[in-house]
Amino acid sequence: MTQIAAAPDTTAGAGAGVDLSDPAWYLNRELTWLAFNRRVLNEAEDERTPLLERVKFLAIVSSNLDEFFMKRIGGLKQQVGAGVHELSVDGRTPEQQLRECQAEVVAIKERKDELFPRLVSELREAGIMLSRYWELDAEQQAGLRAWYLENIYPLLTPIGMDPAHPFPFISNLSLNLLVSINRAAGQPGPRMVRIKVPVGEGIPRFVRVGEQSHFVPLEDVIAHNLDQLLPELDIERWDLFRVTRNAIVERYEEQANDLLQVIEAELRDRKFAPTVRLEVSTDMPPVHRGMLAAELGLDEGMDVFEVDGLMQRRDLMELIGLDRPELKDPPHHPIEHPKLVDAPNIFHLIRNSGPILLQHPYESFTTSVERFLREASQDPKVLAIKMTLYRTARKSKIIEYLIDAAENGKQVAVAVELKARFDEEANVRWANSLEEAGIHVSYGVLGLKTHAKVIFVLRRDYDGLRRYAHLGTGNYHSGTARLYSDLGLLTCDPVLGSDLTELFNFLTTGYVAKRRYDKLLPAPTHLKRALLARIEREIELQAAGELGHIQFKTNALEDADIVRALYRASQAGVAVDLIIRDTCRVRPGVPDLSENIRVISIVGRFLEHTRIYFFRNGGAEEYFIGSADCMKRNLESRVETVVPVEDPDCQRALREILEVQLNDRRSAWDMQPDGSYVQRIPAGEEEQRGAQEQLIALAQKRARAVGRKKLHGRNKRRVRA
Structure with missing residues (x-):
């Protein structure tokens, strides 16, 4: 069990007339x-x-x-x-x-520092060794020295620090060696040298020793081969340090036309932003640690963190690429959505078979979302494509198909969000590439991030112009589509099509008129009001004798107005089930306040990223999916889209997801009234499978059922023949 903060005594309940602003x-x-x-x-x-x-x-x-x-x-x-x-x-x-x-x-x-040596020991037992340079024999060291001199030595730039050489700029998240020089009094030269460890851009953090799964950290190799880089100097010691800089450097957007320049300026600002954390190796002398903290403008007591063992452990992700399947989760291969198998034309399928609910990563992003855009780019009947772009892959088929569409004479318009945190530089590059291809690129609405996930296609069908769309909960990113759990809806609902026309007119003009939306719930104009109204409706139905029931599955529940409304729903007797991945302001299970609210969190092999909103509505059940979390920023200062899912088959699929996760006994954690979490304990063999493993199995079962049905149909045709 983990507790996150001191909490009030919740055992006695909130009491009558509880103040929800407390x-x-x-x-x-x-x-x-x-x-x-x-x-x-x-x-x-x-x-x-x-x-x-x-x-x-x-x-x-x-x-x-x-x-x-x-x-x-x-x-x-x-x-x-x-x-x-x-x-x-x-x-x-x-x-x-x-x-x-x-x-x-x-x-x-402290937990990470305690765990790391245990993992290193278990890796060694499994034949994967993480060693220090001094643990290697002479032959191994000679091999690494030769590799270092050929591949790393030319890249290094030692920077001295003395009265003639001021303290250098230290880039964000860089790993650095601080080398102390032992020199006699009056001897010229620096007393300290900083060397940046050049990790990234094809340079591994963990250098392989020989042909086996044996690795040494790159900084160790550099530190033990400083004789050519710093010749004839008496090296006293070396220590590691790393800085983290503030990423909040947003500028005021004075004019929409200058937004691209504003973002480019912010990227430059971020490089030189103030330092917020200094990490140092545990045995760094206090005088050196104090010097670094002073030069970086940090509070040594608050902002300096000692790291025991390996620093920058995010680089351990390199080891996941090792070919050791027995040490990993069973391989997962997304299936093709059963309705899309053998369908010759995706637009005919959507038009004739109704909406299609996509479940990623259980179902393939490539054969559904990318296929939808690929066929749109090639189909001579498609006249225009519009979409939002928040994040995408480095080698993106999405960008390729948009450019193909423009080259094939389609009208293409893309709303690119330049301020997608940590992807700004990539999005600036994509925006320039799209504009060079003749695509109309807009940068959203002044003061609002465009976080919606929409592809909108206008096609000249046999009976007139029809509007097709994909609306999703996740980014148009083929990489994360295999790692994040997300949903998407392929539809040609004419009412939604009309709503999306209004949405894209808003995105491309920035004109905040009183636009009418009949089905779509966009933020910041409609969504929050709609969610609060539906919570209120469940309260009223409960008071009238109906069974009120609300279920939200989101990444975060932070907006205070939504939390207050859910508290009032609980007090009225409405059952509230919340599947919240991370941030959650609600205290569940407090008598007289939230005793009808339960909160769980799912942690598994995939990052939970799906947003589902369910309201029982007196039996006329409503399901919604979309891009928005229940956070103040999503509801009030971002362009988001939440869409109703009305098809009975699609609703059943959403119900299955919710029930599987709510009943998970392996990867679910129950939130307690004090904000702590308790992991559920499986009771039997079947409960050892977490929700995500169950959803993999259900997707495979659907694929097998379709395969059997098609085989049966082929056999019947052979018999007739």
Whole structure:
């Protein structure tokens, strides 16, 4: 069990006439997100998880914490620096949040430091060795030295630090050697040298020793071969350090036409942004650690973290590529959606068979979403393609098909979100490529991020112009489509088509008119109001004797207005099931406040990314999927799309997903009233399979059923012949 923060005594209940504005009933956004990383770290500690998958989870936690410091700690530090004392919904000042986050980060770091040597030992037992350079024999060291001199030595730039050479710029998330030079009094030359370890761009962090699965960290190889880089110098010692810089450097958007230049300027600013964290090796002398903290403008007590053992553990992800299937999860191969198998034309299929619900990564992104866009780019009856682009793969078929469409004479318009965090540079590059191909590129609406996931196709069918669409919960990214659980809907619903016409007119003009949407629930104009109204309707139906029931599956539940509404629903007797991946402000199970609310979190081999909203509605059930989480930023300052799923078959598929996850006994965690989480314990053999494994099996079962049906049909035709 993990507890995220001190909590009020919830055992006695909230009492009559509870004040829903009381901060005690709202958990902290940052601390609940860190609690999610505790659950991810648990997968790295859990011996039921295959060994290399445990290494992967350790790398994920390390990467997540890097991002947390860049985004969340960086933002809090800005507020403290600006003298902001405004309390969060949960009653904390920015400074209080910083202190509590630091304590939680230290606790997670200590668990990581304790786990890492255990994993190294287990890897060694499995024939995968992570060694230090000094542990190698002379022949192995000679081989690595030859490789270093050929491949790494020319890339290194030692930078001295003395009165003539000021402290150098240290780039974000770079790994660095701090080399101390022992020199006699009056001897010229620097006392300290900084060397950046050139990890990335084809240079591995872990250097293979010989032909076996035996590796040494690159910094070790560099540090033990400094004689040519720093000739004739008496090297006293070397230590590792790493800095993390603030990623919150957004500029004010004065004019929409200048947005591209604004983003490019922000990218330059981020490179030189203030440092928010310094990591140092545990045995670095205090005087050196203090010097680094002073030069970087950091509080040595708050912002400096000692790392025991390997630094920058996110690079452990390199080991996942080893060919050791017995140390990984069973391989997963997404199936082709049964309706799409052997369908010669995807538009005819959607028109004649009705909407198609796609479940990724259980069903293939390539043979569904990419196929939809590929056929649209080639189909002579397709007149126009419009889409939103938030993130996509480095080698993207999506971009390729959009360019093909333009070259084939289609009208193509793309709303590119330039401010997709950490993908800004890639999106600027894609925007330029699309414009060079003659595609109309817009950058969304001033002051709003475009987070919606929509492809909109206008086709001249036999009976007139028809509008086809894909609306999803995930990015148009072939890589993450194999790692994230997401949903998509292929449809030619004419009402939705009309709504999407309005949406894209809004995106391309930025004109916030009173646009009418009959089915689509877009943010920031309609979605939050619609969710609150539907929660209120469940309360009214419960009061009238109906069974009220609400189920949300989202990444995060942070918006205070939504939380208050769910509390009121619980007080009215409405059953509320919440499947929330990470941030969650709700305290479930508090008598008289939230005793009808349960919150679970699923952590498994795939990152849960699906958003589903369900309302029982007196038996006339409503299901919605979309791009928006229940966060204030998603509901009020982003362009999002949430779409109703009305087809009975699609609704049954959504019901199956919800039930499988709510009943998961292997990878589900139950949130407690104090904000802590308790992992469920499987009771039998069948319960050893988590929800994601069950959904893989269900997808394969659907594929086999279609295969049997087609085989039966072929056999019947042979008999007739």
